[in-house]
Amino acid sequence: MSIIKAALPEKEIVTHVKKLDGKSPGGELHDKWSKYKSEMKLVNPANKRKYNIIVVGSGLAGGSASATLAELGYNVKTFCVQDTPRRAHSIAAQGGINAAKNYQNDGDSVQRLFIDTIKGGDYRAREANVYRLAEVSTNIIDQCVAQGVPFARDYGGLLTNRSFGGAQVSRTFYARGQTGQQLLLGAYSSMMRQVSKKQIELFTNKEMLDLIVIDGKARGIVVRDLKTGDIEKHTAEAVVLCSGGYGNVFFLSTNGKNSNATAAWRCHKKGALMANPCFAQIHPTCIPASGEYQSKLTLMSESLRNDGRVWVPKSADDKRASEDIPENDRDYFLERMYPAYGNLVPRDVGSRAIKRVCDEGKGLGATGRAVYLDFGSAMDRLGEKNISDKYGNLFDMYETITGESPYKKPMRIYPAIHYVMGGLWVDYDCMSNIPGLFVLGEANFSDHGANRLGASALMQGLADGYFVIPYTLGNYLANNSLDAVSDTADEFKESIDEVKKRNESLLKIKGSSTVLELHRELGAVMWDFVGMARTKDSLAQALEKIPQIKDKFWSDLNLIGNDDNLNKSLENASRLADFIELGELMALDAYDREESCGAHFREEYQTSEGEPLRNDEKYAYVSAWEYIPDSSSILHKEDLNYEFVEMTQRNYK
């Protein structure tokens, strides 16, 4: 182990010398997955019913994994914090799901989706994983259609597609602006079928608060019943974590209010490595915050950029209403800066361009933090009816929130935190470094590198759940002889004591700062210092400020109520405690990565045109952090070797 002294006062980044192995199989890229699958060990049907599998989370990853594993004959226990699994935040995904079907005959292929995804992720993802994702993407569409997902169709009855950022083909399947909802309800219905067959036992309103590791393997979880406060224990032969992303560390994000990092963070504290935590995606088209009481931000689907044109007045002094500004005085800056992709540049590129024009003082309104997304020319070209068919519900949603109709006035949009590419480290099997703990969907770090392309989150969640975990989990179980464990084991007792003690201590603080105030405070630090543009200095400041918030949290929290019934403030406080620790790790990770790549933009490292400047020689690795109690985290590195793709500077001009 070598110790590198960094410039931070009293901050050392300790790096583990032995490199992490992502276990990508050998061979040609297009053969890897099929060859690997054919060599896996299988669990025979009679034996599958002897295995108990815990799935945490019921979004696209958790829902699809639960259903698929149950169909295979495993005994599945599925846990979610919501009152029903159908409400997981995947439901809010609007625009669509990518698949390399090439139904449009426009030159798409698995190879092309693979390249787009690797390039979109700015060469910080594992080749073999991304290729597999592109490969199984076509099966996902077949599966969802068979379930009855009402994707958009052409008059001839065939499926239709739209374009999304970072691609020059139309490969995005959609169900109006509610694709996530329809895909989730598809996975949910498959799950409900297995619940009725008693193959899945469903646990709603339960929050995972600890992972139980026995003899080095994940063997169970401890959960809190959110309605009664009871702490419960569950044993299993494997735990499949599908608990989503941690965008709410920024307080304001497009995530649902219940989206949180707690389940993943508790696994991290039990030894699971947290990978690339600083890779957080900022979505360019969200409804701007209206004031200090804003509780969350609402996304306007990327699909809108198919027809909407982004602009600001050419002059910062131009305060005329949008309709009074003639074409010549408008700056369609995305079309100007990126003529090849225009309004359909990837999310990180679009977000930074918007920030840049607003920093130049050309932003709209009192805050100066907004730009126009204008459908005027699309409505002239296609007619209002056509636009309404495509985006009607998004336009309605915009009007509901802002009180303005996008049919009459251009939308105002501004970037917001939307998705995290970082997450628990997993190998090619989607298994963490703790044997038996699998991590799927947004909760893992695996496929999107430093930036995710639009319509790829739904693809990845379902790929992991429907088509990866049923194979890799079987292989794990067949290769490991697992002794029976009892829920009276010491590991459970200790964990339960600790979980109870923690809740009690939260309630005992009796200070004066509410959870909401402290969360806003954390969010402001994260956005200002660890946000869309970061510098060594801003990150060093964040690393000083976040521990102060942590101290304030544990000494001045004002939490009312008890631990023995529904107490949302307690839930939120418990989650915020984890967000604070995670926020600090994000800042540390961003501090360590002295380059810009994808969504991680260090101002010191940019091209003369303001694009991210990677440093492949030093930073072509996955940073995977190990939690060390009461000490600095240790950095493990997984080198990214590009055998099949040449790493180039991304160019969307």
Add this chain to the structure above:
Amino acid sequence: MANTINLKLQVWRQESADSSGDFHYYSMEDVPVDISFLEMLDILNENLTKSGIVPISFDSDCREGICGTCGFVINGIAHGPQSRTTVCQLHMRHFNDGDTLVIEPFRATPFKIVKDLVVDRGSFDKIIQAGGYVSINTGNGPDANSILIGKEDAEEAFDSAACIGCGACVASCPNASAALFTSAKISHLLQLPQGQIEQKARVKSMVDKMDEEGFGACSNHAECEAVCPKGISIKNIANMRRSLIKSIVK
């Protein structure tokens, strides 16, 4: 502050399913009209917390009208006065200075009150478990384009499938019927070729389950359609009935 209003709130407080509840009265001053209804309650809860009073429990998640988590009754109307709007998307600009707002949970026998404005809608899951799916295992689907579905059929199926399962329909029905919820799923699958094969068994089983869970019968009041934030039509109920009759009469 520019555009603000003052409000009087009358909120149902109930500690648990077994305890009795009553209305509590709160005054809200200088509420910005640009915030959402739930953000207004967030402010109230902050004030309560600071005064040492347990904040009001209410459910919410996505706050963009799609997850179906939020929902309560405002002045007698589920999700409040704006049509096709969940409470999380309802903004204060639709209220007037000096308004009194009575806020109650969704009330129906199968929806037990958990606390304050939070109710248990688990019976909806049970109705879906009774057949609200196509029986297909992962990996068996034929090529997606081998199943042709006309654009209009797909759109109609989507209209039914857009239900968010919030329960406003049940809360508004004088009979506490779940007919709109149940029929939306039946109708979604009925309008697609994938759903045809199991249709007869599905409709019978789901309707039976709806009765078993304690929901009342539909007597065509159409209150459900009026409050549905997603505009699910009572045509779905007609579809369900037609399908039910067909499944019984040979």
